Amino acid sequence: MRSSDVLVVGGGHNGLALAALLAKAGRKTILVEAGETVGGAAQTVEFAPGFRVSHVAHLCHHLHPEIVRRLELERHGLAFAAVGVPTTALAAEGRHLTLGGAYGERLEGEVAEAERAAWAALRAKLLKYAGVLKPFLAEIPPRLKHGGPASLMTLGKLGLSIRRLGRDDMREFLRMLLMNVADVLDEELSDDRLKGLLAFDAVLGTNLGPRSPNSLMTLYYRLAGEAGSVPGAIALPKGGMGGVVAALANAARAAGVQILTGAPVERILVEGDRAVGVALASGEEIRAPMVASAANPVTTLMSLLGPQHLDAGMVRRLTHVRSKGTVAKLHLALDGPPPFAGVPPAALAGRLVVAPSVGAVERAFDAAKYGGLAEAPMLEILVPSLSDPSLAPAGKHVMSVSAIYAPYGYKEGWETGRDLLRDRVLAVLESHAPGIGARVTAVEVLTPTDIEARYRMPGGHWHHGELAIDQMLMLRPVHGLAQYATPIEGLYLAGAGSHPGGNVSGAPALNAARKILGRKGA
Amino acid sequence: MRTPLPRDHFATPLQETPLHARLAAVTRPDGWYGWNGFQAPRVCRDEEAEYFAIRNAASLFDVSPIIKYRVAGGEAAAYLDRLLVSHVAPLPAGHVQYTAWCDDEGKLLEDGLLFRLGGDEFLLFTQERHLNWLSDSAIGFDVAVAEVSDEIAGLALQGPTSFAVLEAAGLGHLADLPPMRLRAVDVAGVGAATVSRTGYTGDLGYEFFLPPAGAPALWDLLMAAGALHGITPIGAAALDLARLEAGYVQSGSDFVPAEHAVRADRRRSPFEAGLGFLVALDKPMHFTGKRALVEERRRGGGHVLVGLEIDGNVPAEHALVYHRGKTEVGHVTAAAWSPTTKRNIALASLKRPYGDTVTGDLWVDIYAVRELEYARAMVRARVVPRPFFDPPRRTATPPGRW
Numbered sequence: 001m002r003s004s005d006v007l008v009v010g011g012g013h014n015g016l017a018l019a020a021l022l023a024k025a026g027r028k029t030i031l032v033e034a035g036e037t038v039g040g041a042a043q044t045v046e047f048a049p050g051f052r053v054s055h056v057a058h059l060c061h062h063l064h065p066e067i068v069r070r071l072e073l074e075r076h077g078l079a080f081a082a083v084g085v086p087t088t089a090l091a092a093e094g095r096h097l098t099l100g101g102a103y104g105e106r107l108e109g110e111v112a113e114a115e116r117a118a119w120a121a122l123r124a125k126l127l128k129y130a131g132v133l134k135p136f137l138a139e140i141p142p143r144l145k146h147g148g149p150a151s152l153m154t155l156g157k158l159g160l161s162i163r164r165l166g167r168d169d170m171r172e173f174l175r176m177l178l179m180n181v182a183d184v185l186d187e188e189l190s191d192d193r194l195k196g197l198l199a200f201d202a203v204l205g206t207n208l209g210p211r212s213p214n215s216l217m218t219l220y221y222r223l224a225g226e227a228g229s230v231p232g233a234i235a236l237p238k239g240g241m242g243g244v245v246a247a248l249a250n251a252a253r254a255a256g257v258q259i260l261t262g263a264p265v266e267r268i269l270v271e272g273d274r275a276v277g278v279a280l281a282s283g284e285e286i287r288a289p290m291v292a293s294a295a296n297p298v299t300t301l302m303s304l305l306g307p308q309h310l311d312a313g314m315v316r317r318l319t320h321v322r323s324k325g326t327v328a329k330l331h332l333a334l335d336g337p338p339p340f341a342g343v344p345p346a347a348l349a350g351r352l353v354v355a356p357s358v359g360a361v362e363r364a365f366d367a368a369k370y371g372g373l374a375e376a377p378m379l380e381i382l383v384p385s386l387s388d389p390s391l392a393p394a395g396k397h398v399m400s401v402s403a404i405y406a407p408y409g410y411k412e413g414w415e416t417g418r419d420l421l422r423d424r425v426l427a428v429l430e431s432h433a434p435g436i437g438a439r440v441t442a443v444e445v446l447t448p449t450d451i452e453a454r455y456r457m458p459g460g461h462w463h464h465g466e467l468a469i470d471q472m473l474m475l476r477p478v479h480g481l482a483q484y485a486t487p488i489e490g491l492y493l494a495g496a497g498s499h500p501g502g503n504v505s506g507a508p509a510l511n512a513a514r515k516i517l518g519r520k521g522a
Numbered sequence: 523m524r525t526p527l528p529r530d531h532f533a534t535p536l537q538e539t540p541l542h543a544r545l546a547a548v549t550r551p552d553g554w555y556g557w558n559g560f561q562a563p564r565v566c567r568d569e570e571a572e573y574f575a576i577r578n579a580a581s582l583f584d585v586s587p588i589i590k591y592r593v594a595g596g597e598a599a600a601y602l603d604r605l606l607v608s609h610v611a612p613l614p615a616g617h618v619q620y621t622a623w624c625d626d627e628g629k630l631l632e633d634g635l636l637f638r639l640g641g642d643e644f645l646l647f648t649q650e651r652h653l654n655w656l657s658d659s660a661i662g663f664d665v666a667v668a669e670v671s672d673e674i675a676g677l678a679l680q681g682p683t684s685f686a687v688l689e690a691a692g693l694g695h696l697a698d699l700p701p702m703r704l705r706a707v708d709v710a711g712v713g714a715a716t717v718s719r720t721g722y723t724g725d726l727g728y729e730f731f732l733p734p735a736g737a738p739a740l741w742d743l744l745m746a747a748g749a750l751h752g753i754t755p756i757g758a759a760a761l762d763l764a765r766l767e768a769g770y771v772q773s774g775s776d777f778v779p780a781e782h783a784v785r786a787d788r789r790r791s792p793f794e795a796g797l798g799f800l801v802a803l804d805k806p807m808h809f810t811g812k813r814a815l816v817e818e819r820r821r822g823g824g825h826v827l828v829g830l831e832i833d834g835n836v837p838a839e840h841a842l843v844y845h846r847g848k849t850e851v852g853h854v855t856a857a858a859w860s861p862t863t864k865r866n867i868a869l870a871s872l873k874r875p876y877g878d879t880v881t882g883d884l885w886v887d888i889y890a891v892r893e894l895e896y897a898r899a900m901v902r903a904r905v906v907p908r909p910f911f912d913p914p915r916r917t918a919t920p921p922g923r924w
Contacts, residue, residue, distance in 0.1 A: 273808065307662030308604055311626035311810040316658040480626070487813055 004030040004258070006516070007278055007288035009265050009304070010495060012040030012455075015294030016248035018494045018509035020071050022292075023255035025517050030286060031257055032278065034264035034456060038249050041455040041462075042504050044242025048442035050393040051333040054241035056451055056462070057504050058382055058400045059351065061234040062225035063244065066138060067506035071251040078247035079238040081388035083228040085350035089193040090432045092356070094342025097193040103127070103223065103232030107194075108347075115191045122188040127231055129173050130223035132161050134231075137224055137500040137507045140515055141474040141482045178469060181219050182210035182358045192357040199362075200355035200378055204404060205462035205502065207324045209365030210358050214469045221467060225503065234351065236384055240391060244504055268293075268305045268491060275491035278304075290490050292512060295456065296464045297477040297497035298323070301486065309488060317478035321497075322471065325448035325460030326368055328377075328406035330425050332399040333392070333442035338383055340433040349386040354379040354428055364405050371411035377403040377425055396441075401425060408448035408459045418445050463502030464495055473499055484508075484515040492516055536561040539586040540675040540734035544741045548755045555758065558650075558671075560587040563757035570861075572760035576723050577862050579752025580683040582744060583761060585676035585729065586737070589651050593644040595665035602636065602644060604809050605659045607792055609802040613638050618702045618718050622792050622800050623655075628814030629780035629789035631655060632773055633797060635720060637704055645670075645731075649773045655781070659810065675737035679744060680727030680764075682913075683751035685921035688728065691747035693717070696728070697920040712736045712743060722761060724768020726915045726922070751924075766867065767860050769829060769908030771796055776827065776855040776869055790871070791818055796827035796908070825852070828877040829908040832866040832886055833901045835859050841886040843870050847900055851876035854886060860910055867910045868903070881905040 004027075008019040011033025019031040037043060041056035060080070068078065086108075088098045100106035104123055107116055136158065142151035162170055176184060181202035185195040199210035202219035209215070227235035237243040252259065264281045268291055277287035293300040298318050301307075307315045340348060355361050355378045364374035380402040385392040392398045403425050410417045422445050429436050448460025457464055465477050474482040476499045484492050494512035496502035537560050539545070545563055553565040562584065566572060575581040593602060602610040608621040615638050622633040634648035646656075656667045679687060688696055692710060696717060699705055704718035713736045721727035730740060745753055765772065773779055777795040778788050792801050793815070803816060832838050838857040845851045852872035860867045868886070870877070876884070884903045889896050915922050 273813070302662070308600065309808050311813070312605070312655065312659040312661075313626035313810065315661050319658075319661060 001285060001287060002030065003277070003287040004028045005288060006030075006290045006292060007032065007286055008292050008294060008494070009268075009278065009300065010040070010294035011035070011038035011259065011261065012294055012495065013042045013245055013248055013504050013506060014495045014509040016245065016252050017067050017071065017506040018292055018294055018513055019257040019259075020248065020252035020255050021509065021513035022516065023252065023257045024070070025513070029257045030288065031252065031259045032263040032265060032280065032286070033259065033261045036262050038259060038261060039242060039245035041451065041457060042241045042245050044240030044391075047331045047444040048333040051331070051396070051398045051442065052240060052391045053331045053384065053398050053400050054237075056329055056446070056455065057241050058384070058402070059234050060237050060241070060244065060504060061222070061227050061232075062503035062505040062507075063227070064138060064505050064507045064510055065226070065229065066510055071248065073244075073247040073251060076247040076250035076254065078244060080228070080235045081238045081384070082349065083235040084230060084233045085236060085387075086347050087197065087234070087351040087353060088343060088347040089197040090340070090343070090352055090354050091193050095193075096342055096347070097191070097197075098347045099197070101233075102230040111191060115189065115194070118189055119191075119194060125172070126219065126223055128165070128169070129176070130220040131231065132165065132173065133220055134224040135161065136473070137505070138510055140484065140511050141476070141499045143474065143483060176216060178214050179216045180211050180213055181215040182362065184216050185210075185358060196355035196357040196360060197353050199358045200353055200380070203361065203365070204380060204402065205327055206467050207322065207326050207368075207407075207461075208468065209362045209369075211362050212365075217469055217472070218467055221501065225505070236382070236387055238388055240384060240388070241504060248506075265295075265304055268300075270305070270309055270488060273309075274489040290492065290516060292492040292494045292516060294495040294509065296458050296495060297321075297481065297493050298458060298465070299456065300493060301481075305488065305491065311487070314478065314480055314487070317480070321477055322466040322468070323459035323461040323464065324408040324466070325451060325457070325462065326405045326407050327460075327462060328403045328421055328448065329446040329451070330401040330403060330422065331444040332401070332440050334397040334399055334436070334439045335441050336395070336439050337386070337397055338399060338433050338439070339435050348383060352379075352381040354381070354432060368405035368407040371407055371409060373407070373410060373412075373417060373421055373424070374405045375424065376428055377406070377421070379403050379425065379428055381429075401429075406447055408452070408461070410447070414447045414449050418447060421445060421447065464497035465501075467501045472501070476501065484512040539584055540737040541584045541586060541677070541741055544738055545584055545755070549757070553757055557758065558587040558589060562587055563755070564759050565757040566755045569757070569759045572754055572756035573763050573861065575752060575754035575756060576681050576725060576760060576764045578682065579754065580679060580681040580687050580748050581723075581754055581756040581760070582741065582748070583678040583680065583756050585678045586734070588671070588676055589648045589669065590671045590674050591646045591648070591653070591656060592668050592670045593646055593665060594642055595663070596642060597664040598642045598644055600807070601660055601663040601665040602646075603805065603807050604663070605656065606636070607801040607809060607811070607815070609805040610636065611805075615640050616704055618704055618720055620702075620800065622797050624792065624811030624815070625780045626811060626814065627780075627789075628791045628811035628818055630777050630792055630795055630797070631780050633771070633800075637716075637718065639704075650779065673733070674731050675734040677730045677737060677740055677744070678721055678727065679730070680721045680723040680725055682726055682915055682922065682924040683748070683753075684727050686751045686923050687744060687748040687753055689923070690751065691743050700919045701917050709736075709740060709743065712739045715740065722768075722770060723764040724770065724909055724911060724916060725764065725913065726918070763858050763860075766856050766858050766869065767862060767909070767911040769869075769910055771827065771869065772856070776871070787824075790825060790827075791815060791823055793818060794823045794825040794827065794871075796869075822874060824874060825871050826874055826877040827855070827869060827871050828905045829910060830854070830868040830870050830884070830886070830903040831906045832857075832868055832903045834899070835866050836888050836890050836899065836901075837866065838868045838886045838888045838901070838903070841868075841888050843872060843876075843903065844885045844887060844900070845876055845880065846883050847885045851884070863911050865910065869908075870903075877905060
């Protein structure tokens with residue numbers, strides 16, 4: 001029988017990062033992954049012959065620098081095809097607006113002077129306030145009750161960093177904290193393209209519209225990330241997101257982690273209220289005094305562990321975790337470069353966003369609120385083959401599109417909805433890139449249901465649980481589980497469903513590793 | 523034209539139990555109160571006479587308003603073992619268990635009586651409604667939980683002559699029914715019923731559970747059979763005194779159900795509410811609140827419920843309890859002059875270590891209104907074991923024919 005010091009469930013990027021961190025700390029570590037390959041939703045997948053694409057997550061703007069440093073990911077093959085790529089808000093008649101540098105250091109395009117100044121001020125403010133929260137990405141959330149000195153320290157640090165803003169900024173920070181992004185944008189900006197883009201960035205990956213409560217918080221979350229040490233910047237990994245996963249897997253193996261793929265866990269073994277290992281679907285049992293699950297927390301506790309090991313109140317809270325994905329992913333194989341009108345080559349190689357106004361984003365959300373599909377989906381478009389030709393055959397290109405809102409539990413059913421969604425996305429693309437439809441040689445559509453089934457992400461939700469203030473920090477995934485430990489001695493959580501949340505960051509793993517290694521006898 | 527509205531709801535603000543016609547015939551106009559949404563007698567004719575019927579003859583009490591849940595399914599026992607602090611699996615069919623359940627923090631949500639009708643079928647009787655909690659506790663278990671309060675009428679026959687009444691009613695074959703057991707019976711002229719040797723009086727007694735339609739006939743049968751055995755319909759007031767003598771705690775007065783408590787420090791664990799004897803920390807499976815209760819055992823809880831015997835004869839209702847007459851250490855949750863034991867008794871919730879390791883030099887501060895003035899007395903109280911009254915006839919099997 002196989003055994004180890006720690007058994008990590010789930011080989012997504014967090015599971016890999018956790019296993020590598022634990023192995024580097026001298027723990028004999030086995031990682032089991034249900035899928036045939038590691039990486040979860042951060043893989044690069046060939047969806048048509050010769051065309052490869054980052055299958056779900058396609059932008060790198062949150063990879064935690066401490067993960068890169070401690071796991072020496074660059075030595076293990078991490079490389080970027082492009083860092084600090086621009087974002088272009090596509091507009092009708094080619095009046096595009098490009099945000100250059102890290103999240104719009106420069107605005108390129110026809111913009112009023114006053115608006116440029118207003119944007120510079122808002123950008124500085126948003127980055128500053130996101131910066132206040134940023135250190136908490138890599139903190140174990142404090143416990144308010146029975147917290148002990150570490151919790152007090154964390155809370156103290158938060159208080160101090162807010163206080164350090166100074167009186168005026170502190171007041172402004174606190175005033176804005178729970179606002180919705182639409183109201184903030186209405187206060188500060190007037191350009192619809194800019195406002196639409198920011199509203200889009202705030203809500204992408206969540207089940208929120210720009211006018212939903214605390215949608216500014218999700219923009220802060222987005223801006224608390226960084227690429228190439230530049231806050232707010234975005235990068236395209238070489239070889240797609242699979243490149244990041246490969247580096248993590250290399251680091252894990254180099255540290256001595258034994259990785260088993262195609263090994264779905266049937267249940268977590270419990271003896272005397274302690275986790276003692278897992279039973280695989282194959283029947284094999286692997287014993288370990290510590291089990292750390294980077295799988296979804298609700299799945300981990302409700303399916304792999306089982307409610308009978310939990311208090312009823314906790315089960316009740318777990319059943320209330322909101323996790324309805326709203327993002328569909330479309331992959332297009334193109335037999336030539338995409339014909340976007342009026343987009344310069346540098347911008348085309350970056351991120352293109354179709355979100356013409358706050359109202360347009362909210363309207364797209366309106367349909368989703370009632371289980372419908374947005375008439376005119378909002379899109380985030382990448383053509384990664386422009387900066388990384390290895391992703392498509394010579395002269396051809398691959399396009400990766402995140403489309404909102406495509407609600408989990410679409411009321412008409414995805415059997416028919418899939419084609420409707422594809423047609424609506426293609427229609428939007430066609431309006432900005434006339435003739436693109438004729439260049440498409442293959443299309444792959446991943447609805448939230450597909451993402452759920454393929455990557456074991458409940459609801460197909462990017463973050464393994466809605467990212468909203470009532471499911472953040474010490475409430476993530478639910479209160480009583482926010483410190484990565486569970487009521488079952490020896491069972492830990494380490495995935496995106498835990499603080500701070502999703503994106504290819506490794507931050508949950510970082511914090512969980514600290515929790516696990518901090519325990520005596522670990 | 524005036525559209526009639528359903529405006530008459532106020533006319534019948536409380537529901538009537540299946541025995542309402544019988545109760546109405548014996549209850550004085552000011553004797554009613556509301557119990558779980560039903561009109562129920564607090565006093566039928568005379569509280570004292572009713573109390574003495576419980577202790578010296580036989581009493582009949584309509585327990586229909588009790589909340590009843592049916593728990594059935596392949597994993598019913600496993601479900602209940604996860605829900606309740608007691609160990610359910612070893613309970614044989616036909617047995618009754620007094621039990622309680624807690625929230626995640628090990629604080630009491632409720633106590634109740636569990637009837638195992640069969641291997642996979644139980645009835646759980648409680649004072650208040652808890653379907654939400656019971657349903658959420660069922661997540662992950664093959665079990666169906668349904669409220670069946672309206673499907674089952676209940677009648678409690680309690681007192682030393684209660685078996686004699688049964689015999690007179692043709693139910694003498696229940697002589698071998700021991701305490702905390704139930705049996706299905708067929709009562710001539712009534713139909714099928716379940717009889718359990720249970721009760722809330724601490725005396726010899728039985729409870730009948732049956733379809734509502736049969737309840738009036740059963741009432742008539744027992745009243746006729748008990749005529750020469752002093753059978754008396756009673757209200758809740760007499761019962762409350764009897765239960766205090768028996769040392770039974772009452773949800774809502776001796777402890778605040780955790781879901782009702784607005785102030786977190788008012789909740790009580792079973793150990794703090796005198797129900798520690800119910801908690802099976804050694805049962806092999808997990809139950810809600812177990813980890814918190816294990817921790818509480820290790821650390822010691824904040825409170826303790828004790829029985830007090832108090833000097834004098836003035837009931838110490840709502841009195842504060844003092845140590846050395848100076849330090850406030852708790853309060854009385856129920857108090858009465860006990861006519862049967864001739865003692866001034868009370869239940870009190872005290873802050874540890876008082877009542878636990880420090881039991882000497884306790885005083886209660888009694889305020890009694892005497893014609894527009896408070897008479898106040900600081901009276902000595904002693905911690906005494908519960909129950910205050912526990913006659914051998916309660917458990918004697920076969921029961922005495924008094």
